[in-house]
Amino acid sequence: MAHTAMSGTGTTKKHDPLQTAVWRLRSRACWTDAAALLDRLAVTDAGAALQRASLLVERCLYTEQGWAEAEDALRTAEALAGDDDQRGAAACERGQLAYAATLLGVRDRADEARSALGRAAALIAPGAPGRALLDFRRGLIAENLSQSPQSARAAYRRAHAGATAHGDHLLLCFTWHHLAGLALLEGELAEARHGFAESLRLLEELGFLVGTAPALAALAQTEPEPEATRLHQEAGRLLRLLDGIPTRLAPLP
Incomplete structure (x- = not known):
């Protein structure tokens, strides 16, 4: 089974019924139900296990909830990983979980996040x-823990480029969003508006409903009235x- 992680649509070229069901639940914020499948x-x-x-x-x-369940699932995935790709993907998820805990103020796990993503990079x-x-x-x-926008921009x-090469449209939603956010911080309003609009367009095309509200709120920052109010509404x-x-509109994970 393919590992889809945060990116990807969760569907396959053959429209596998299981993956389609997982994607539909995930996109509507029903992660527990999707995982149960x-x-x-x-x-x-x-x-x-990785997925x-x-x-x-x-x-x-x-949601800022479900930390223990995520840890348990991650340990299972790490134990089952049988090659470098799988071990790397598990390390990437380990880094993301540690990043989330740090970002949301649950516990400072910044060093663990950096270490895990470093392992993933080696694998x-x-x-x-x-x-x-x-x-x-x-x-x-780089952006949210190290406060290094230049490094963040290079990584994004x-x-x-990688998401474009592999046709990963959901990941493109996030890269557009974060590149636009950096542009907005630098006062590049037109560039920011374009990036946020592209992110929103892709999210709507994919039907990734749970990511759409943050995208609308972000685009509203770049639009004049009355469009800004309409987007916020x-x-x-x-x-x-x-x-x-x-639970938080920004930063979009």
Whole structure:
């Protein structure tokens, strides 16, 4: 089974019914239900265990809950990993979970996050599909933990190029968003508006509903009235629809 992590649509070229169901639940903030569909396979299948762990790690970022379940799932994935790609993907998820805990103020695990992503970098080959996601997550740490926008931009651009090469449209949503955020901080309003608009367009095309409210709120920062108010109102409507998830509109994980 393919490891989809945070990126990807969760579907396959053959439209595998299981992966389609997982994607639909995930995109509507139902990570626990999506992970449950993988429970049986994840006992022995390394790919399923990795995907299940990534779903539960993502839930932590969007809801600030479920840390123990994510840790348990990640330990299972780490134990089942049988080659460098799988070990690298597990290390990437370990880094993301530690990053999320630090970012959201649960516990300072910044050193663990950097160490885990460093292990992932040693295991995931340059040009491999998982490398783009790794680059993106290293950008998150540079931007939000190390306060190094220049390093973050370089990492996001590498991730953007990798996501483009591998057709990973969901990851492109996130790279567009974060590159636009850096542009906004530098006062490059037109560049920021373009990036946020591209991110929103892709999210809507993919049907990744849980990521749409933050994208709308971000784009609103670059638009004049009355468009800014309309975008904020739409973001609020989606938040109510999803029972307040994501719990924070920014930064988008």
